[in-house]
Amino acid sequence: MIDINVLVKPLLDLLSSFGTGVLPTGGASDALNSSSSVLDQLHQMSRSSINQMNTAWDGVAADAATSKALRVQTSSATLSDRGTEMATVVDQAAAHVETGQKDLNGIVQSFVNQATALGPAVATPQGLTVLVGSAIDHLNQGLTVVTRTQNDLNTQTAAMNELTPPPSTSPASMPAALGTGVKSGIEGLSGLASGAASLVSTVSKPLSSAASAATTPAASKAMSTPNTPSSSSQTQNPSQAKAAEGSGVKITLPDGSEVEAPNEKAATAVKSALGAVGTPYVWGGNTPGSGIDCSGLTKYAYGEAGVELPRLAQEQGIGHPQVSPGDLMPGDLAVWDGHVAMVIGNGQLVEAGDPVSVSSIRTENIGMEFYGFYRPTA
Structure with missing residues (x-):
C-alpha cells in the first residue's frame, strides 16, 4: 500500500516554499506612501515659498530663481506620483503571492479530500491507480499556479524598474528655501524605490525553489504530461492604470x-x-x-x-x-x-x-x- 503522505509531499513542498504574500505593517509599501505624502506636503509648501520670494524680490535674478523653483516643484510632484505607483506595484506583487498561496492550499485540500473519499478502496489496485492519478493531476495544478505567479511577478518587477528614479536625479542646486526638504524626500524615495524593487524581485525567488521542490517521480510525470487548463492572470501596468488625480x-x-x-x-x-x-x-x-x-x-x-x-x-x-x-x-x-x-x-x-x-x-x-x-x- 502506497503512503498517501508520499504523494502529498510535493504539494506540501510547493506550499511551504511559496510564502504568504502578507506585507508587514510599516514595510516598503507603507514607507513609499509615506514618502509620497511628505513630497506632496513639500509641494504645497513650495507654492507659498515661491509666492513669498516673488513678493520680496523681482528682476532677472528673481525670474531665474522662480524658474528653478518651479522645476523643483514639478520634480517633487513627479516623484510623489512615482512613490504612490511603486507602492501599488509592491501591493499588487504581494496580492499575487497571497492569491497563489490560497490556490495552493485549496489544491492540497482537494487532494486530501479525494484520498479520504476513497476509503478502504485505496488499498486496491484500482483505488491506487485513482489516487496516483489524482496526485499527478493536483501537482500539475500546483505547478501551474507557481508558473502563473512567477509571470505576474515578472510583470511587477518590470513595472518597478520602469518607475525607479534615475540615479542622476539631484536637487543640489535648489533654492535654499526648498532644497533641504525636497532633497531629503527625493533621497528617501530613491532609497525606498531600490528597496521596493528588491522586494518585488526577492518575493519571486522562493517560487523558483518551489517549482524545483517537486522531485518525486509523480512530480516529474506531472510536469511532462500536463493535463489541466493553464490559468492566466492579466496584470495592468500601474503606470498606465493610475488615473490622474482631480480633474487635471x-x-x-x-x-x-x-x-x-x-x-x-x-x-x-x-x-x-x-x-x-x-x-x-x-x-x-x-x-x-x-x-x-x-x-x-x-x-x-x-x-x-x-x-x-x-x-x-x-x-x-x-x-x-x-x-x-x-x-x-x-x-x-x-x-x-x-x-x-x-x-x-x-x-x-x-x-x-x-x-x-x-x-x-x-x-x-x-x-x-x-x-x-x-x-x-x-
Whole structure:
C-alpha cells in the first residue's frame, strides 16, 4: 500500500516554499506612501515659498530663481506620483503571492479530500491507480499556479524598474528655501524605490525553489504530461492604470518632464502651442509653420481648444486674474503690455520669438510692463 503522505509531499513542498504574500505593517509599501505624502506636503509648501520670494524680490535674478523653483516643484510632484505607483506595484506583487498561496492550499485540500473519499478502496489496485492519478493531476495544478505567479511577478518587477528614479536625479542646486526638504524626500524615495524593487524581485525567488521542490517521480510525470487548463492572470501596468488625480490632464513636455494642466482645454492649448515650435516670427502672423507672432500663437493655440482670445497681447489677460507664480499651471498666460507667452510647466514658457521656442519662465521682457499671469480657462 502506497503512503498517501508520499504523494502529498510535493504539494506540501510547493506550499511551504511559496510564502504568504502578507506585507508587514510599516514595510516598503507603507514607507513609499509615506514618502509620497511628505513630497506632496513639500509641494504645497513650495507654492507659498515661491509666492513669498516673488513678493520680496523681482528682476532677472528673481525670474531665474522662480524658474528653478518651479522645476523643483514639478520634480517633487513627479516623484510623489512615482512613490504612490511603486507602492501599488509592491501591493499588487504581494496580492499575487497571497492569491497563489490560497490556490495552493485549496489544491492540497482537494487532494486530501479525494484520498479520504476513497476509503478502504485505496488499498486496491484500482483505488491506487485513482489516487496516483489524482496526485499527478493536483501537482500539475500546483505547478501551474507557481508558473502563473512567477509571470505576474515578472510583470511587477518590470513595472518597478520602469518607475525607479534615475540615479542622476539631484536637487543640489535648489533654492535654499526648498532644497533641504525636497532633497531629503527625493533621497528617501530613491532609497525606498531600490528597496521596493528588491522586494518585488526577492518575493519571486522562493517560487523558483518551489517549482524545483517537486522531485518525486509523480512530480516529474506531472510536469511532462500536463493535463489541466493553464490559468492566466492579466496584470495592468500601474503606470498606465493610475488615473490622474482631480480633474487635471497630464502632459509630457519636450524635455521629458510630466506636468498637469488644470483641464483638457488648457492641455490642448499647450500641445497646440508646442506644435508650432520652430515657426518663424511674422508680425501679425497667425499660421503655425509659416509665420506667427506672440498673440497670434496664443490665440491660435487656445482656438484649437475652443477658447476665443482677443488678438492683441495686452488684451489676453482674461480668465482668472493674477495667478500667483507658485500656483502656475500649464496653459496659463504671462501677459505684458506688448507681449504674451504661454506657461507649459516645469518652469518654462513657449512663446513666439524668432522662431517660436521654449524658454525659462520670467516676468521681465525688454522693459515692458508685466501685467501678470492669467488662466483663460478659469
